[in-house]
Amino acid sequence: MKMWELLLSCLLLSQAGAKPVDENKEVNDCNYTAELLKEKLDRPYLLSTDYNTNTIYFSYTVPSKTDEGVENFTSAYIYLNTKEYGTINNVQDGFAQSVDQKSGDVYIGGSDGIYKYDHNTKNAELLGAKDTDIWMIYFKEVLYYSVFPSQFLYTLVDGTSTRFSDLEDTKVDHMVIDNENDIFFTNETGLFSQKKGTKNAVFFANNISVRALTTDMNGKPYICLNNGVYSINKKEIKLDLVFETVDAFGLTFDSENNFVCSDDTSIYRIKADKHKCNDGPFLLQSVNLGTN
Ligand SMILES: *[C@@H]1O[C@H](CO)[C@@H](O)[C@H](O)[C@H]1NC(C)=O
Ligand SMILES: *[C@@H]1O[C@H](CO)[C@@H](O)[C@H](O)[C@H]1NC(C)=O
Ligand SMILES: *[C@@H]1O[C@H](CO)[C@@H](O)[C@H](O)[C@H]1NC(C)=O
Ligand SMILES: *[C@@H]1O[C@H](CO)[C@@H](O)[C@H](O)[C@H]1NC(C)=O
Numbered sequence: 001m002k003m004w005e006l007l008l009s010c011l012l013l014s015q016a017g018a019k020p021v022d023e024n025k026e027v028n029d030c031n032y033t034a035e036l037l038k039e040k041l042d043r044p045y046l047l048s049t050d051y052n053t054n055t056i057y058f059s060y061t062v063p064s065k066t067d068e069g070v071e072n073f074t075s076a077y078i079y080l081n082t083k084e085y086g087t088i089n090n091v092q093d094g095f096a097q098s099v100d101q102k103s104g105d106v107y108i109g110g111s112d113g114i115y116k117y118d119h120n121t122k123n124a125e126l127l128g129a130k131d132t133d134i135w136m137i138y139f140k141e142v143l144y145y146s147v148f149p150s151q152f153l154y155t156l157v158d159g160t161s162t163r164f165s166d167l168e169d170t171k172v173d174h175m176v177i178d179n180e181n182d183i184f185f186t187n188e189t190g191l192f193s194q195k196k197g198t199k200n201a202v203f204f205a206n207n208i209s210v211r212a213l214t215t216d217m218n219g220k221p222y223i224c225l226n227n228g229v230y231s232i233n234k235k236e237i238k239l240d241l242v243f244e245t246v247d248a249f250g251l252t253f254d255s256e257n258n259f260v261c262s263d264d265t266s267i268y269r270i271k272a273d274k275h276k277c278n279d280g281p282f283l284l285q286s287v288n289l290g291t292n
Helices: none
Strands: 024-027 030-038 045-050 055-062 069-079 086-089 096-099 106-110 111-117 123-128 133-139 142-147 151-158 160-163 173-175 181-186 191-194 201-206 210-215 220-227 228-233 239-245 248-253 259-262 267-273
Touching: 024 173, 045 096, 045 259, 055 096, 055 248, 069 106, 106 133, 111 133, 173 210, 181 210, 181 220, 201 239, 201 259, 210 248, 220 248
Parallel strands: 045 248, 096 133
Antiparallel strands: 024 030, 030 267, 045 055, 055 069, 069 086, 096 106, 106 111, 111 123, 133 142, 142 151, 151 160, 173 181, 181 191, 191 201, 210 220, 220 228, 228 239, 248 259, 259 267
């Protein structure tokens, strides 16, 4: 059982009394809309997009059917073109999602291993890391995953699991690889980058409450903290605020490269007016993702 206490161990005071989404707000000469995609979910987390089909995958918390007080997880999807929503029921405790953009293969990590999911047949089959509780997964050329509770990072190639040597000296909470083969990862200390194939970690930030680490369609890295979405500025080794949020839980992009962001109950697509905001990075402020 993965505990939210551990997940959110460095959670700062959560902000109460958030306002609902401002449907159409003008900030910095740039209009944006926050489109509600799905509500009434319990902490939608680990969002990932299949750009080929414009489908987002994520997981959320469900109460255990058998053990009172125990939390389980389920993987789910929203096919953005039609808003079709469904849960993926044949993965036990589906928690982590990632997509191979070249093949369109979808991988899901549950509490007893890693599954490969077929969007057409809606069937999932156990692929590897059998009997292992999976913490996170990430696909780029190969499948990376970390296990619970050690948080050590492995690769899974042809059914064989191997410790990933670049990051063998640290636990890994979130990780992503950008378009220049820079690995970004977070651990208890903070956010670091490391050129793939080296062991030279560059320190970016600490004292942050990390919810998601991802790239956009072009491979540009972003980090989602509880209080906002930031682009990772590699030149100046800092984080640039893109928009503020209240208690964000996840971040991904749709196949038009719009932000898709979740808070503790809902998933939104954040659309900026392309005509006014095409010089990016556009700065949106106080997108109050609606809470309760
Ligand atoms: C729910 O979580 C418990 C504790 O981790 C686990 O033993 C059980 O198999 C999970 N149930 C489902 C349906 O995934
Ligand atoms: C933003 O939208 C409002 C209402 O539709 C409009 O009046 C305003 O001109 C727009 N601003 C920009 C910068 O596009
Ligand atoms: C996090 O990673 C950095 C860089 O590899 C390392 O120096 C640090 O000790 C790690 N922190 C923990 C808590 O493992
Ligand atoms: C950590 O961040 C919080 C809120 O941003 C701030 O109040 C606090 O001083 C920071 N602590 C350290 C050790 O930097």
